[in-house]
Amino acid sequence: MFDLSADQKLDVLIVLFSIWLLVFTFSILYKLKLFTSGKDPERAHDRLTILENKGDYEAMLEVASWFLETQSKNIQIYWAKGRALYKLKRFEEAQMIFEDIRDTEPLWAEDANKYISSIAEKTHNKALK
Numbered sequence: 471m472f473d474l475s476a477d478q479k480l481d482v483l484i485v486l487f488s489i490w491l492l493v494f495t496f497s498i499l500y501k502l503k504l505f506t507s508g509k510d511p512e513r514a515h516d517r518l519t520i521l522e523n524k525g526d527y528e529a530m531l532e533v534a535s536w537f538l539e540t541q542s543k544n545i546q547i548y549w550a551k552g553r554a555l556y557k558l559k560r561f562e563e564a565q566m567i568f569e570d571i572r573d574t575e576p577l578w579a580e581d582a583n584k585y586i587s588s589i590a591e592k593t594h595n596k597a598l599k
Contacts, residue, residue, distance in 0.1 A: 471592070484599060512545070514533075514537045514546075514547055515546050515550075515584060517533055518530055518533060518547065518550040521592070522553065522554070522557075527554045527557040527558050527559075528554075528558065530553075530554040530557075531551060531554035531555065531558065534547050534551035534554060535551060538551065543570065545575055545578065547566060549567075549568060549571060550568075552564050552567035552568050552571065552585065553585075555567065556585060556588075559592075561589045561592060561593055564585065564589060565585075565586060565589045567591075568582040568583075568585040568586050568589070569577065569582070569586060569598060572586065
């Protein structure tokens with residue numbers, strides 16, 4: 471079907487290898503960019519945990535919001551956003567997230583209810599002062 475000489479076959483292999491190498495290089499560079507920016511989807515949970523342990527809730531909220539733009543169904547990241555809002559005392563926003571989680575994720579409902587109760591206590595106590 472293809473009558474190619476040995477030199478032509480070698481040229482085809484070189485071209486195919488060059489294309490593969492180019493795609494591989496761009497893939498690595500993209501992953502490196504995501505990794506160094508702290509926004510690698512594969513490491514989202516780890517990054518958010520590190521930020522929470524540092525007490526950098528503003529950065530945690532920013533990273534969680536960024537991830538949710540592309541991974542809106544990721545419950546762990548959504549939970550992290552709620553926790554960041556809670557720690558930043560943005561209780562109304564946090565409560566909406568925890569109520570949504572409670573209503574859509576039965577396995578997370580009990581923990582979400584704990585946050586909702588805590589928010590109710592904090593806002594009630596604040597109103598009494």
